[in-house]
Structures are given as structure tokens and as C-alpha cells.
Amino acid sequence: MTVTVDAGRCIACGMCAYAAPEVFRVIGSASTVIAQPEGRDPRVRDAANGCPVNAIRVKG
Template identity: 50%
Template sequence: MSWSVEVDAGTCIGSGMCAGVAPDHFELVDGYSRAKRAEVEPADEVVDAAESCPVEAILVKETGSGKVIAPEE
């Protein structure tokens, strides 16, 4: 199983929380967050980053099923 990671550029405010929580998975580019890879192996730090985003700009889903992993609703 793998996860897809998306950052909504229109929602992102560039707080950097995600890059601080999961620097292996997120980076700031021109003041906004970007996932380093669109598909990742399941990892707690990816969920933590999505949950820590103050504007919920990060969406983590199971690849294939599309089930939302984070943020929790």
C-alpha cells in the first residue's frame, strides 16, 4: 500500500509546519509548501504534517482506494 500526498497551493499559507514536522516529505518553495514526492510509503510523520497544517492544505489518501488518511474529518 502507498499514499498519495497533495498540497493545495491555493489554500497553503506557507506556515512551514509540514516541513518542520516532516522534512523528508515536504519543503517550502517560493514561500509555499510542496510535497517532495506525490506518492509515499505510509509514515506517521506524513499524517502528523497534514494534521498540523493550520489551513488543512495537505491531503493524504490511500493510492488506489482514494480513502482519506489525513486530515481527519
């Protein structure tokens, strides 16, 4: 599973950092991937599906 955040779309709402704090952190005006998840983490998919501006992409 590979996760990316489109900083240009991100509004830094923090929902992803709340859902998966070991993967996401809000830094400045955008969320950042601080570590790729090990294996398939359903919380990461939930964060991507819940992103209000669809800035999170999950592959794999």
C-alpha cells in the same frame, strides 16, 4: 500513500517541512511535495492534521 498540497490554501508556515522534511519543502509562498512517502509515514499524517489551513491531503 499519496500526498498533495493545495498551494492556493497554503500559507507557507513550514510546519509540514519541519515534521517530514523528506516529503515537504517550502518553496516561495507555498509548501511543495518533493517526494511521495514510502509506505505509511505517521509524520506525514501528523503534518496533514496539524496544517492550520488544511492544505495537505493524504490518500491511502
